[in-house]
Amino acid sequence: MASVGEAASPPKAEEMGRTDQTLTLLASLMEGGKEDDETCEDLDKLTKLLTEDLEHVKRGEESITKVIDGDCVDTLVAYLDMRQSDKVRGHATLTTSAYLKAAGEEGNQILATFFHDRIKRGNYDDYIVAFCVAAVTFPIVPELTTNLFLTEGFLSSLAPLMRRKWKSRKVETACLEMLNAACMTSAACREAVLKYCGDWLEEIVDQDPEEVVSAMYAANPDASLQEGSVAMRRHSQQVQNLAAVVLAKLRLVQPLTLPDGSESRIQPASTSMEDLTKMFTTMLIKDPEHSKQQSVEGLAYASLQAKVKEDISKDPDLLKRLVKILEEAPPKSPLTYGALSVFVNLTRFQPVQSEEEKKMSQLKAYANAAGKLQPDPLNDDQHVSERCKRVFASGITPVLVSHSKNGSLASLTLIISIIHSLSVVTGIRGQLAQQGAVRLLIGAWTALPDSEAVARRTAAQALARILISTNPALVFGGTQPTPQTAAIRPLVSILTPDPDAERRDLLPSFESLMALTNLASTDDDTRRTIIRTAWDEIEELLLSSNSRVSKAAVELVCNLVQSPEAVALYADCTKPQTKNRLHILLALADAEDEGTRSGAGGALASLTAYEGVIRGIVARERGVNVILGLCSEDNEDLRHRGAVTVYNMVTAEGEVGELARAKIKEANGVDVLMQCAKKSRRAEVVEVTVRALKAVLEQP
Template identity: 70%
Template sequence: MDEQPIHLNSNTEELTKLPTTDQAQLLLARLMEGGQEDDETCQVLDQLTKLLNDDTTTKNKESSVCSVIDDVCLDTMLGYLDMRQADSVRGHAVLTVSAYLKASGDKGASSMKQFFFDRVKRGTYDDYIVAFCVAAAIFPIAPDMTAEIFLSEGFLPSLDSLMRRKWKSRKVETACLEMLNAASMNSQCREAIRKYCTDWLEEVVDQDPEELCKAIHAADPDVKVTEGSIAIRRHSETVQNLAAVILAKLRAVPSAQQTAEGTGSRIQPAVTSIEDLSKKFTKMLVSDSENGKRHSVEGLAYATIQPTVKEEVAHDKELLTNLVKVLKDAPAKSPLTYGALSIFMNITRYQPSQSEEEKKMHQLKAYANAGGKLPPPNPLNDDDHVSARCKKVFDAGIVPILVTHSRHGSVASLSIIISIIFALSVTANLRGQLAQQGAVNLLIAAFTALPDTEMQAKRTAAQALARVLISTNPALVFGGTRARPQNSAIRPLASILPPDPNADTRDLLPTFEALMALTNLASTDDDTRATIIRAAWPEIEEQLLSTNARVSKAAVELVCNLMQSVEGIALYAEDTPQAANRLHILLALADAEDEGTRSAAGGGLASLTGFEGVVKGIVKRKRGVEVVLGLCAEENEDLRHRGAFVVCNMVSCEGEAGKLARDEIRKNNGLEILKECAKKSRRPQVVEVTVQALKALLEED
């Protein structure tokens, strides 16, 4: 039977009836034919992408779609990455090429290299444009393969003569710089660009059109330099802006040689400093051009790695306002959004805290790497400067914009948003305003939305949440009609009670701040207290025994609040070995060296001793009564109040437990201790409860 002819205008339903290789041939033919609307081209590219993705999954090499993609077909596909194509077409073509590289493996990589070098070898402007555009587009998709192409011997040096030609194609220059811009994300490529391209990149950035006109006229008087002539401005504004972005990346990230030597590797100082570039980006930002904004944001995202630029940007109120507006108007998940967020993250980032041992190790490594020349830390990176910058960023109105972007952002953008809020939350007097502007809802939602693979970002969100909740009234934070339920904050806070398992050293600050925030929440209602116990009790118990006095104290304060609920009391009042052990720990903490810890433990005992089982447990415990009476003998009147209240509860207890308590307290000189407590106390409520305890002790059993 004769084969059915394949028609280029076949619809999707008819197309799917054909074998996959025939489908691919038809789609490729439609792409070669051209002349379609952009929407139709995108649709064809999407269909081809699906075939290639399915081919990767099935791995059926006998009927592989890649078998029908020869050099001509590949040439056609890659042609849709050309900068002269519509942005929508280029976007869909990137997905198609990505799917092709996955499906074709080594053969596809080899074909890609051959395509690139063939185009560059031809040397026409059109070939350069296509080759450079393809390299720029596939760098993020296949960085290792593209870097190998980019670093091929002789390629980068050849760009010097291309960019310094007397008569130029601006599209070639733009495509070339887009490629360099993408390549500069790779450390090896960045070093090669620094070596071979820095001089002419600086020439492009520093070009003065008026001086250029005079130079051209002096060299060739017959050349007419008129307005709009290609000779009047050898490099377009877009080209200059792109070159500035690349230079910013080179200046912001020091070379391996600079890092090792502690100084620049070039004899002459850089013509264009990072500060000069940042001023250029600032001017570009206010331009109406979308490309100008994109390049300025990308450049500042790298320039603000440097402390001097951070300070300049943070103290430029107009620039900060413009950056906030750019972020507000930027589409979700766009490079512009990511770039603007990166700027704010750089400005607000604190230096990581280090233990004394870590500081010494860091100094030794830096000294070794610098060959004996250890530069002092930059004072612009200290906490005071960062705090001041955070305040200025907050005053620029960044938080509501971050809240909006967090609802639709990518995982990468969400992680940066969390980092910015985390930095702002360090300043205690900003925390209330952060809560008012939606930061609490943002952090809870981000913690929930982030996958478990982003555990560091989840921990950062939880710690920022803890800081805000330490300093704010939960009733105000969670009381609004659009607020999340209060209990939704408990799981994020509980997650940072244990130390970070992936950290080299144990940082107890997140644990401490989570305990403080949970204590604040536990002061509200029984439902919240019960939820905290269910979600975090084992970790809270573990922190009671922390070797760090502040962490232990925070844990006891939380337990004291939890004892206001039935679930909390049950943990200590039950007749079980576990309950007896918990009571033993609480009594030990009531005798701790730290006064705050003794106070919190005394408060917990005051709540618990209203129950017969707890009273009996204290009497049975060695030194139990002695510890309680010790609270009554404290110099601090608050502690004496707690101790007297505990004793009053114990001696007022009915039944056998009460009798045992009264006998044991008398044996331990309780009468004299209580009399002295009453004499030393000035507050009526302390005197009253002490006298009440004395009366119960003086009565005959």
């Protein structure tokens, strides 16, 4: 208890109820005049209370939003004003989002009242706040904000407001930020912006500030030379950039005609997408500090067009500037996302289509535009590959590696997409590995949740492509902290086709098999891990109807059977499952595809060092004939595999050796081996064939 004459200390936050805490925070925010850190702290506490409110309401408690009236909301959203610091605006955005989610329809009504009241007042300060709030709430409550935005008479009043003789740059900027957000929300918003603000946007972008000044002096030679008066009659560079970004979005998504059938006023205008791109590029090169956010966002939209992609990729200074901006951009920021989006657009390959899909696309093109809609040649694989080479040469890979460590889920998905495209170019795969792309992809695959199945498969496929073309010892050897076994699980995850895809794509399966084959050529630990993790999938792919996949699977088996764990799967042919495995291998050794025969022959050459496998071949109808067929091949490598297999069989000790020699003689093996020796030119092939022939002839 406080002593006499001593003031009682205010209750601590944890001792107060939720409602009292809310009122205290709102009173503190209404008071204002605090440092940004203190304001952000209050906003964060309020956000926490509002976020937890939903759970309390579910338990039957009263919502704290009941004490948040229109004046409180007015105070809260005032912190979204562009004249506040970016830090405060960011925290206020989270608080506003939490409030609207907790308050539901009542919060929507209060926000709508706030917006309409501010617009009715009609002074610059109220316009700025209303526009800023609309820009922030478009992604939070898109339906509500769209309805407010499309209120009859609102948009039609903007152009006259913006065309006033004496301009407010802050009003213009706030208005353009709102239009920018609107263009990302719905087609109805874009159509409305085009109809009511298209000409005004064109005027801003086309305006030459020097011409404005010259015109002023021509009209009034005695005009005041004060810079302020001149500046107020021309648009700032930031305003021009924002207008250009909005125009870029309209260029890409707006149809040629408006819903009422009238011609779009934006289409015949003089400012083309190429003009806008030049504007963004110039500003990034000349004044990156004051224009990079708008310019990068504009390029992210402009670079969806093939011609713009080519222009950007052929400008090395611009590419290096974009890489530098990405390198310096804060993690999880809009600037990071925008810069990554540009590089995704530059490097994106067109989806692979089957012949049937190509025919359907052509039919649709003829139906839609009498055959005039044809794929842009600048988007073909050759052009995209060249763009990928230029992007890689700009030094982007180390920057992507850096951003992948602490970026957002959305940014990580874009990074994976870029690396995936770069990995298509075989000539740079080794350098990608050297610059950290392998560790990036393994880390990304591990970090991504299961719900991000597409991104995980994309990361695994990019990893497979790089590991196909690189020496595992160089990628994982030395002081590298990542063991090569860490790559196995991502690779195995794409062995089977994506069950959710509309079209069954076997390319990831094929590339994964090739990468695993490369890894399996190294050591027993890796081979054991592959067998434990993926043997069932590998066996299934051995029987694939796709000859390339079947070939890749048997080549992997050829490397895996160097491990005792794989030998154990074939050695005991008294078991039905083991016998079936050997039968599949013999069938593949007699396949039409030469590469498949080679892989199967190599596996048999290793496995016939074991008695159980020899018994299985001898017992199999045509088993010996298949082996002798390898000895009769035109390809000397295949003959070598066949000759080694025969040698292993006929030199086996005991009963199994006698049985093998008898079967070889019975199948005209002596003549086959003699012809094999005559056809061969390499010493090791001739030597093993002659030794096999001697074993057949000399022993009973």
